[in-house]
Amino acid sequence: MKYSIFSLARAALSGHKNWQRTWRDATPKDRYDVVIIGGGGHGLATAWFLASEYGIKNVAVLEKGWIGSGNAGRNTTIIRSNYGLPGNTGFYELSMKLWERMEQDLNYNAMVSQRGVINLYHSDAQRDAYARRGNTMRINGIDAELLDLAAVRKMIPFLNFDNARFPVQGGLLQRRGGTARHDAVVWGYAHAASELGVDIIQNCEVTGFVRDANGKVTGVETSRGKIGAGKVGMAVAGSSSRVAAMAGLRLPIESHVLQAFVSEAIKPLIPGVMTFGAGHFYVSQSDKGGLVFGGDIDGYNSYAQRGNMPVMEDVCEGGMALMPMIGRVRLLRQWGGIMDMSMDGSPIIDKTPVDGLYLNAGWCYGGFKATPGSGFVFAHLLARDESHEEAARFRLDRFRTGAMIDEKGQGAQPNLH
Amino acid sequence: MRIACSFCGERELGEFTYLGDAKPVRPEAGASEDEVFDYVYLRDNVAGATSEYWYHGGGCRAWLKVTRNTLTHEISSIEPAAGAGAAKVGA
Numbered sequence: 001m002k003y004s005i006f007s008l009a010r011a012a013l014s015g016h017k018n019w020q021r022t023w024r025d026a027t028p029k030d031r032y033d034v035v036i037i038g039g040g041g042h043g044l045a046t047a048w049f050l051a052s053e054y055g056i057k058n059v060a061v062l063e064k065g066w067i068g069s070g071n072a073g074r075n076t077t078i079i080r081s082n083y084g085l086p087g088n089t090g091f092y093e094l095s096m097k098l099w100e101r102m103e104q105d106l107n108y109n110a111m112v113s114q115r116g117v118i119n120l121y122h123s124d125a126q127r128d129a130y131a132r133r134g135n136t137m138r139i140n141g142i143d144a145e146l147l148d149l150a151a152v153r154k155m156i157p158f159l160n161f162d163n164a165r166f167p168v169q170g171g172l173l174q175r176r177g178g179t180a181r182h183d184a185v186v187w188g189y190a191h192a193a194s195e196l197g198v199d200i201i202q203n204c205e206v207t208g209f210v211r212d213a214n215g216k217v218t219g220v221e222t223s224r225g226k227i228g229a230g231k232v233g234m235a236v237a238g239s240s241s242r243v244a245a246m247a248g249l250r251l252p253i254e255s256h257v258l259q260a261f262v263s264e265a266i267k268p269l270i271p272g273v274m275t276f277g278a279g280h281f282y283v284s285q286s287d288k289g290g291l292v293f294g295g296d297i298d299g300y301n302s303y304a305q306r307g308n309m310p311v312m313e314d315v316c317e318g319g320m321a322l323m324p325m326i327g328r329v330r331l332l333r334q335w336g337g338i339m340d341m342s343m344d345g346s347p348i349i350d351k352t353p354v355d356g357l358y359l360n361a362g363w364c365y366g367g368f369k370a371t372p373g374s375g376f377v378f379a380h381l382l383a384r385d386e387s388h389e390e391a392a393r394f395r396l397d398r399f400r401t402g403a404m405i406d407e408k409g410q411g412a413q414p415n416l417h
Numbered sequence: 418m419r420i421a422c423s424f425c426g427e428r429e430l431g432e433f434t435y436l437g438d439a440k441p442v443r444p445e446a447g448a449s450e451d452e453v454f455d456y457v458y459l460r461d462n463v464a465g466a467t468s469e470y471w472y473h474g475g476g477c478r479a480w481l482k483v484t485r486n487t488l489t490h491e492i493s494s495i496e497p498a499a500g501a502g503a504a505k506v507g508a
Contacts (some may be wrong), residue, residue, distance in 0.1 A: 241462035253460040254437070255487070300435040301487050303464045308418045310431035343458050399458040
């Protein structure tokens with residue numbers, strides 16, 4: 001099925017009754033060259049890049065529920081590449097460049113909207129830190145603009161600029177950042193991967209690994225039977241520790257709950273994505289009109305996919321400090337997702353000590369923006385058995401060697417991002 | 418989620434701060450690099466009932482050892498952590 005203005009017109013003229021499934025709901029074969037565990041954005045993107053870039057088409061994606069039912073459908077849809085540390089800067093820009101051509105690559109409308117991401121600063125020290133990060137970005141060929149107060153006032157006139165404790169002084173703007181429709185990203189990768197022969201297998205929970213006499217992983221046990229595999233890749237952020245434990249591994253990861261919120265729909269108000277630099281609050285406006293916002297993780301280990309009141313209160317206080325008018329808008333929905341919180345706030349894309357098992361994990365709460373880049377470099381690792389140059393620092397052993405990628409500069413704790 | 422502090426009774430979650438898994442024990446000064454690495458970075462990250470430390474900073478400022486299910490947030494037992502005035506509540 002090829003989507004175009006003509007397919008849309010044909011479907012419209014027949015009352016939209018003849019749309020076909022956009023991807024095949026496959027039943028498992030006995031064996032695949034590569035089995036990906038996890039049918040979220042990262043797993044499906046990995047499968048698509050394996051098939052399209054690396055010529056490996058005998059691939060299965062196993063999903064315990066339905067595709068996109070985990071964090072791929074629970075995030076706040078922000079894309080950006082405004083990172084300051086070697087390892088992150090190049091990788092997230094690779095991902096941003098892939099976002100920019102994703103819809104053409106996949107023949108699928110993912111509603112990628114480069115409406116801009118602005119991080120507001122509220123003190124001289126924060127301005128200097130943002131200036132430094134912006135310079136790092138520009139040196140690496142990434143767009144960044146440091147806006148002064150007048151420029152921010154012009155762009156977002158409704159902020160509480162004169163807040164006595166946290167006056168807005170300016171912001172670091174990445175115009176190429178923005179948002180994308182998260183479910184469409186999942187469906188788009190599923191569509192394009194399925195067209196190339198990838199089997200997407202839902203309701204198929206991995207319950208164990210099949211190992212040979214040397215300990216090499218040669219397949220997986222699942223709720224739909226045993227499936228043989230040349231290589232197995234894990235892309236199950238949120239549940240990485242649970243799946244890795246089946247192979248006898250302990251990871252430098254804790255699972256924490258992060259909440260997100262959406263308000264009732266209002267007329268267009270917020271021009272892009274903006275973040276409050278004096279607390280933790282970020283907000284954008286969906287095309288349906290709802291304000292989509294969030295803040296910190298709840299702060300305790302959880303697999304429950306729901307959070308508690310103290311963080312809701314904290315997030316809403318951040319919103320009120322930045323734009324008091326938000327208090328007049330009613331909250332429509334609130335939900336939680338489970339984050340793989342790594343010990344330095346950066347992801348892990350690497351081989352594991354278990355032969356045949358590859359790991360894509362530790363996305364903290366920044367996994368959505370990385371979806372295309374993560375799929376690309378993980379496919380590279382699975383196909384070539386070596387890290388892609390832009391992911392070479394995302395090593396599993398970096399916590400042992402001390403080569404951590406600690407964007408916040410706060411050391412070993414599982415609450416960074 | 419509400420936590421019934423051993424000293425103050427049931428209080429709302431916002432009064433408490435989380436430390437994490439109560440199982441890891443800080444290695445001795447002469448411990449090997451592997452032991453320190455394991456203690457600082459690796460986690461069991463249990464899905465299910467697990468024992469963990471919470472600090473009642475908004476109340477009596479005692480450390481508590483709480484057994485909580487990470488799948489449901491259900492708390493099954495709470496006791497004062499060692500050295501947190503355990504004798505006062507007869508624990």
